[in-house]
Every structure is written in C-alpha cells, then in structure tokens.
Amino acid sequence: MNPEELDAYETDLELSLYREYRDVVRLYRYVVETERRFYLCNEVEVTPHDGDDLWFELQLEDAWVWDMFRPARFLKQVRVLTFRDVNVEEMIHDDAEVADFFDE
Structure with a gap:
C-alpha cells in the first residue's frame, strides 16, 4: 500500500467511525475521556486512589469506545487505570441532531 492509499484508507475508517458515533451517541448518558481513549457509557464510577501518586x-x-482500529466497539464492561486526567460529562439530549459534517 502506498502512502496515498494508506491515507485514504485511514480517512475512510475515521469517517465511518464518526458516522457510527453520530448514530449511537443518543444511546448513552456519559462521555468519558482519558489520555488514551474516548468512551460513551451509561454507568461510570471513578475511584481516586491515594498513595505516593494519585491515580x-x-x-x-x-460502553462504546472511539477506536477506528478496534473491530468491536460496543463493550459490556471497561476498567481503566490511569495516573492522568480523567474527564466525565453527563450529556443532556435534546431534539437537536448531531451535526453531519460530511455529506453521504
């Protein structure tokens, strides 16, 4: 695969992933961001652990995970351990549609 074909392949994967996100985002209550992943989920529990370092x-x-190289993005349970920042947001769904930035 030459570099242009690889770029086109990755662009198609990312576009497909965005479309999947757009289709499933309303099924979930929380957005969870870590340094490595972006998740949508319906239940989340964050437990801080003190010690020499906070983790x-x-x-x-x-849950659903934003990862274009993962064949199965729908997950029953996820456990994440991190020393980095964690962001958890509860979404409010209204009648507005998620923007379709790409015409199909």
Whole structure:
C-alpha cells in the first residue's frame, strides 16, 4: 500500500467511525475521556486512589469506545487505570441532531 492509499484508507475508517458515533451517541448518558481513549457509557464510577501518586480507577458499563482500529466497539464492561486526567460529562439530549459534517 502506498502512502496515498494508506491515507485514504485511514480517512475512510475515521469517517465511518464518526458516522457510527453520530448514530449511537443518543444511546448513552456519559462521555468519558482519558489520555488514551474516548468512551460513551451509561454507568461510570471513578475511584481516586491515594498513595505516593494519585491515580484513578474507572469502571464503565454498557460502553462504546472511539477506536477506528478496534473491530468491536460496543463493550459490556471497561476498567481503566490511569495516573492522568480523567474527564466525565453527563450529556443532556435534546431534539437537536448531531451535526453531519460530511455529506453521504
């Protein structure tokens, strides 16, 4: 595969992933961001652990992960351990549509 074909392949994967995100985002209650991943989920528990360094343990249930190279993005349970920042947001769904930035 030459570099142009590889770029086109990755662009198609990312576009497909965005479309999947757009289709499933309303099924979830929380957005969870870590330094490595972006998740949507319906249940999240964050447990800080003190010690020499502060670290966090996250338990997610009924989740979807933004990862274009993963064949299965729907996950029953996820456990994340991290020393980095964690962002958890509860979404409010209204009647507005998620923007379709790309015409099909």
